[in-house]
Amino acid sequence: MTLQSVSLTRRGETATLTLVTKKGTLGPTFWREMPAVLEELSRSRVVVVRGQDLFSAGLDLHASGAQILPVLGDPAAFKAVVDEMHAAIEGLAALPVPVIAAVHGWCIGAGLELIAAADLRLCSQDARFSLPEVKLGITADLGGLQRLPHLIGRGRTAHLALTADPIDATTAERWGLVTEVHASPEALFARADALADQLAALPPKALEGTKRTLNDGLPHRQSLDGAVAWNARHMTAEALLGALRK
DSSP: OOOSSEEEEEETTEEEEEEOSGGGOBOHHHHHHHHHHHHHHTTSSEEEEEESSSSBOOBOHHHHHHHHGGGTTOHHHHHHHHHHHHHHHHHHHHOSSOEEEEEOSEEETHHHHHHHTSSEEEEETTOEEEOOGGGGTOOOOSSHHHHHHHHHOHHHHHHHHHHOOOEEHHHHHHHTSOSEEESSHHHHHHHHHHHHHHHHTSOHHHHHHHHHHHHOOOOHHHHHHHHHHHHHHHOOHHHHHHHHHO
């Protein structure tokens, strides 16, 4: 698969998706390439998403302008453009395997909405997070306003989205946006790989069922019943007895 906006590498059961555009910007090429990338990622046991010089400066406004400007004022045409972006981010969230976002440097706008679709978020001390769409006259519409309240609370999401003020790595950890902060990008990537190895060694159906239950959005009783039904179909004596022997 020849890709321009990302690189896809494998290490054992882990696939690493690296944003390789300048400053990790997300433009038309990224949105077009992601459907094929997602199909490939779904064959892995764990996915790590990371950047190169930094994680992501967000939507590539220059490259995307040619698509967006002509459809302003036309709701149907505008929705068709944004639906392609939704397919990429919602597709990442829907992967049946754990997705780890490893963030260093800036993580802005669409980049922040992208990592909100991951299951685990780690960062290095130099990371900075921002949702600056209001400064551009935009309401963030790639899932951040829907997912972030469940991660950091409505009030903190409102602070990010309404003020457009960035937060640093320490604040991101305190708010619950990330669960670990590492001293350097190198330490971050090493930890992401180690965590991926740890997850890849676990029973895949248990991981998938856990992710599905966490994300199902169902009322309490229905979610409980769904978890029980999943175990009834996928729990094995081999995995259970193997764990007990350790």
